[in-house]
Structure formats: structure tokens, C-alpha cells
Amino acid sequence: MTWYEDLRPCDWWHECSLCEDARGPMNIIFADRTLRLGIRNLFVPGPEAVYVAPSLIFHYIIQHQYCPPNVFRESVMSCPKMNSNEYFSMINHLEG
Secondary structure, eight states: OHHHHGGSSSSSSOOOOTTTTOSSOOEEEETTTTEEEEOOOOOOOOSEEEEEEETTTHHHHHOOOOOOOOOHHHHHHHHTTTTSSSHHHHHHHHOO
């Protein structure tokens, strides 16, 4: 399987194990769009690697004060727009 095949929605979802009432994927509204969390992975190109995180990481950061490692946060902040040519170029370069 290639990294981009994992961009498709999964046949299963990840539920937050810290929330007692979590059932199925969670929805958030961001920039006037509804996003489903828990059914995809995020691929973030970093200085020396591509970091992969479940989309539910947003929930863990906001609701449970999870603080990802500095290198991940810095990579997110400097990441080109996802699906842009620059984004795919960085991913492909790091994939080798």
C-alpha cells in the first residue's frame, strides 16, 4: 500500500477512548466546512520524515489538552496546503 491509498476514508473509525459518550466518527465545523474526525489519517511532511497522525488528533488537542511533539507541531505550521503540488512534492521527496 502506498501512503496516498491511506487518504481514503476507512471502513472503520477510531473513537476517543477518553470520552465516555463517544460513538463513531466525530464532526467538527472548521472554515464553514463539516469535517469528520476519526476516519482518516493526516500526512504531514517534516524536515526528515512524513508524520502520520489520526485525524482525531484535533479532538485530543482541543478536548484533552494533548500536546504533540515540537517537531510535529513545527511541521504542521510550515506544511504547504494539503493537495497542493508543493505538498505532494515534499511527501514524495521524503518517501524516497
